[in-house]
Amino acid sequence: MxxxxxxxxxxxxxxxxxxxxxxxxxxxxxxxxxxxxxxxxxxxxxxxxxxxxxxxxxxxxxxxxxxxxQANLPQGKDRESLDKEREQIAVEMMKRTPDINFVDAAMSSTYSLRRQEVIEDELPVSQMKVRWPALFTERQISKEFTRLVSKDLSKSFFEGLDGHLSKLIQLFRSKSYEDIPEMTSKLESLDKDKTNQRMRIAALLGLPWYMRETPSKFMKICEPSDREEDVIKGVVIGILVVVENVMEPLPSFYNEVALVIEEQVLMRHLSDIPNAFLNLMGLVYALNLNYLKELKFTCEVIQNLFIGLGSDSCTARVHSLKNKLLR
Structure with a gap:
């Protein structure tokens, strides 16, 4: 990436x-x-x-x-000792109530080994899930992101999103979506109940359409009766949302919100759609994944304008949106 x-x-x-x-x-x-x-x-x-x-x-x-x-390993440790520590983390994560203090410390000390496996060894995501189960938890995604870029993922994401929320919705309304009924229905639904949480959902779900991209390969919304395997088939990276009524443009209640990478559900039971976007961005960084090419501008907006990484250099399309948001 x-x-x-x-x-x-x-x-x-x-x-x-x-x-x-x-x-x-x-x-x-x-x-x-x-x-x-x-x-x-x-x-x-x-x-x-x-x-x-x-x-x-x-x-x-x-x-x-x-x-x-490639820098020096932690003092007094070599790759073999770090791998043993990795195994201890995996065993700890199998417990019903893992010792989070131990996991936090061990994940921090094994950081160099993990980055080597991600960058040099290029282990498949499925293998990383087996070797580093703690990495696929909300707590460790946040901590890994901070180790990588020295930023608080949740704080940066929501402050950036909320800071542009009202203006972004205004920009959505300034365009015509005659050929995109999904976008029209989201804006109409938002008019009925304009809470901050619903505005967040509308902004994130509507952003791809506004950036002239199609989120169909990324955002998968289905009902409990649908076969999960069929829904996520072909998904390279995306979000799975299970709701009682797929016709609801801005769902408020979820049966399931999960992250999908390489046709596998890697994280389940996320609280809502904004939280799913947040953790997916964290995993993209932690696993050094490429953005989905069909949503490259949407991901760039989230990275540059919401999280605040690389805002000095962005594509012309994202720069145009940035200028409009700052007017």
């Missing part, structure tokens, strides 16, 4: 490079022009790979996501 993320500083992983200015420049105006040019041309280069960026924070983020696992 290509995304901009917040860093772990390391003076050994990056360095600036800029064109040299000599002291022999005769005219101050020439010097000022040169300084301006050099400031604009400055780039930071990763010493491990060929990645470069004019933004130092972007480079440090790149290092943390791509090379942090």
């Amino acid at each position: 290509t995304s901009t993320r917040k860093p772990v500083p390391s003076s050994q992983c990056f360095c600036p490079s800029r064109k040299k200015i000599t002291n022999s420049t005769p005219w101050i105006s020439t010097l000022q022009a040169e300084l301006k040019h050099n400031s604009m041309a400055m780039r930071w280069y990763c010493k491990i790979c060929r990645f470069s960026s004019p933004n130092q924070r972007v480079l440090i983020t790149h290092y943390k996501l791509k090379h942090c696992h």
